[in-house]
Amino acid sequence: SQQGEEDPQALSIQEGENATMNCSYKTSINNLQWYRQNSGRGLVHLILIRSNEREKHSGRLRVTLDTSKKSSSLLITASRAADTASYFCAPVNDYKLSFGAGTTVTVRA
């Protein structure tokens, strides 16, 4: 199964700033999902974007998908301390969903 590769590996921003992270994958997908993991906790689903969608919003989150480039991006606007976490993309091909190493985001007060 393929997995997403997130970039950058780590990101440190000031509260109120925007955070952008990218995901690349290798084969065709049915959909792509983003998850957040706070330290010592399980993963929490953030957003799902289908292969025929190009952009999706959910609160302060904006996800884009470019299937021609096999890439996706997650933008968190007006970041808060509570956004400090690891973020994982998960491309879905058929029934298989795999995770990359993630982007660790630190939001400084």
Added chain:
Amino acid sequence: EAGVAQSPRYKIIEKRQSVAFWCNPISGHATLYWYQQILGQGPKLLIQFQNNGVVDDSQLPKDRFSAERLKGVDSTLKIQPAKLEDSAVYLCASSLAAGGANTGELFFGEGSRLTVL
């Protein structure tokens, strides 16, 4: 709605001992996943069940790991004998269904942290 329940939360064992983890998915969820997450890495799928049948166990080290999902509800993951490199968090997740574009969001438990000494 109750979430995915996992136990125990923490377990410390000596190498070559055995350990078992239990997961109770969200009621009505057909698909159940076990992931292994080593510190600093992303979760790696060990096994995926659809009801009580195995969909994917290609990354499960079958010489020491086993998993079952009796009656298509809760599941047990066992490691016997454990090695040092099995130290990780074992995450259980469930979803309503899996298949093509219908593979929707996964709901994760808090995980079981295993330390092998």
